[in-house]
């Protein structure tokens with residue numbers, strides 16, 4: 017078990033990533049696959065905008081259009097935004113709290129592979145008879161009537177990847193509860209750790225209703241049950257409730273980590289402590305709490321009655337209050353700071369007005385009577401793209417620039433970064449601002465074309481032009497990544513020069529055990545405190561140098577997920593009649609999954625130790641690598 | 644943590660399940676998992692209540708007509724007793740008395756298996772009456788709620804058996820103590836869910 021790194025061959029590298037349980041490598045896996053799905057979803061978006069660029073267009077057929085909008089929404093939410101945020105949570109959160117890894121490294125890997133196989137399964141629908149076409153919300157009345165297996169790819173794929181996300185959520189919660197370094201009290205945790213914590217709690221409580229709803233749908237479509245079949249006494253509204261009981265918390269699962277990233281950025285590049293740290297923490301918790309009490313604002317037009325609508329309208333308006341608190345805290349953090357407009361900071365500053373615009377339309381939609389006009393129109397499309405692109409995606413792009421050096425040890429080009437920003441930002445507003453008005457003019461969402469006499473041509477053309485700008489921005493980002501990787505100019509511990517939290521006190525990228533000695537935390541922004549005290553090491557230590565216990569790599573998470581992937585094909589074709597092998601495939605898949613779980617539970621896995629001597633050698637300049 | 648370290652009842656810690664970092668992590672992680680499971684069952688209960696007695700027009704089945712209490716009452720008692728026996732097992736685990744723990748776990752498994760057998764008998768009975776999974780929204784909701792619980796029982800039993808066999812020769816240590824503890828925690832959870840099923844599905848069903 018030599019600790020000196022050897023140059024690895026390609027196959028060995030792949031194997032290493034397939035078996036890794038290191039949170040930093042898993043973060044890279046999430047980043048790559050989330051990035052890949054982001055591109056796939058982006059291509060789907062471009063197809064949508066091409067189709068809508070002019071009236072009466074026949075670039076896409078109506079049916080194909082439905083498949084593309086469904087897959088665009090599903091991909092962007094579940095397979096792009098979530099994993100990209102999970103990438104940063106994995107890469108950064110354990111470092112911020114001074115931990116050597118997450119609480120359950122094995123489960124961390126399992127969570128990733130479940131997500132990955134679920135995403136691949138969902139996208140295979142394109143090549144296996146057609147994609148789902150009932151919208152990302154998959155309302156039962158549409159979904160049960162949909163022919164072919166598209167919907168089944170959706171339900172099975174999301175079930176698998178949902179398990180992965182749930183596991184990730186539990187893992188982060190336990191990590192934050194149990195693995196904080198000495199002195200890292202809850203009220204000294206960096207805001208990104210806090211938002212990871214609350215978002216994970218939301219994952220824990222919001223994903224089960226979705227999973228149950230998906231199971232109902234699987235049973236209804238594949239095993240002839242009748243949860244949603246009205247003639248048999250079923251009720252399609254149950255799906256809507258379950259979906260939105262999950263769905264609204266989900267939007268906060270997405271935005272809270274982005275808030276966390278922005279909070280870090282505002283403090284770092286204003287060279288100031290966050291204004292109102294405590295208020296920010298409590299606003300985060302409040303948002304998480306209220307997030308569960310507003311789901312029916314997606315169902316105002318269903319007919320739940322005036323009382324229910326009034327209650328949910330009020331609750332929805334209340335949730336805007338803690339969000340407003342956060343906005344003011346950020347503004348006051350910038351106020352009087354010594355600001356440097358790096359790429360992450362530019363994104364952060366641009367985020368504020370963009371997101372506020374989305375919040376304002378949100379509160380408009382919360383007015384139930386008004387929502388009867390707005391619902392299912394392009395106004396809604398504009399709203400959620402303002403909060404998701406203007407909030408979540410800007411956060412992800414900002415985080416990519418901010419944390420790239422910590423994850424890869426190289427700095428993305430600031431110059432190209434600014435080009436990306438301007439193209440993306442201008443394109444974003446060009447695409448979506450005008451959609452508010454299209455909505456008010458009556459253009460419905462999810463309809464594949466419109467007539468020349470409806471007066472929507474010009475605005476749609478403008479919107480499509482904006483999408484091209486965004487695409488150019490993303491392409492420049494890709495160029496940036498490639499060039500940075502080729503140049504490979506290594507950076508030090510604190511490449512931005514103004515890091516405040518623990519992750520900036522250790523090498524970029526960190527050794528696989530993160531901290532040779534566990535740090536002792538003396539306050540909020542602990543690295544900053546040590547810097548101000550002139551401590552050259554950047555931290556003080558809670559323990560002497562000693563042997564470090566680390567977990568073993570394992571291929572089992574990959575195999576468990578592969579088994580579920582195989583079993584899903586069996587379930588999908590189970591009732592097809594002409595496919596007698598389906599049952600066998602289902603059983604084989606489940607056997608692989610449960611068999612490998614059994615192996616995991618029967619085989620002792622006690623991890624290994626890095627010795628003090630190896631650590632000392634590392635400190636001298638050798639580089640330790642996992643095995 | 645050294646897996647080969649030998650303990651005596653004196654050197655064995657009071658709370659072996661949380662005596663190591665791994666144990667502590669598992670302990671908290673498992674409680675969180677149970678929170679997610681609680682939401683899962685809450686969702687199933689809500690759906691069941693919404694679809695209770697709902698079916699195609701002219702459906703002959705209703706909760707009041709279908710369910711009978713004697714058998715499910717016996718099942719309830721058996722499962723509750725098995726929870727008690729698993730408590731005895733954990734008592735002996737904490738006293739580092741491996742043999743007694745295995746014995747009580749064995750009894751727990753037997754009781755659990757009896758419960759499962761009776762549940763299969765009950766389902767079979769309904770099937771013969773024509774109340775199948777695809778009969779109505781009511782039957783779908785019933786079988787998925789009670790069946791999900793049954794699947795949990797099956798999983799819990801397999802977990803106990805796997806642990807007992809795997810550790811039969813080597814006894815208790817710091818590595819497997821948390822596993823035994825969590826399996827029994829899981830067993831209690833399953834038990835509590837059943838109490839709700841007994842109340843909501845059967846008692847409230849029979850009353851009408």
Ligand code: HEM
Nearest residue numbers: 267271313314336375378379381382391392396400403404
């Ligand atoms: C100030 C806070 C917010 C309020 C008051 C609000 C309110 C609403 C309301 C009332 C609707 C339903 C409109 C309708 O369908 O008729 C809606 C839709 C939506 N919102 Fe928000 N929202 C807020 C923030 C957010 C955030 C932060 C996100 C995501 C990060 C988000 C994502 C969405 C999505 C995806 C939909 C549409 C779902 C669909 O029908 O496909 N919202 N919002």
Ligand SMILES: [Cu+2]
Nearest residue numbers: 264311313314
């Ligand atoms: Cu909502």
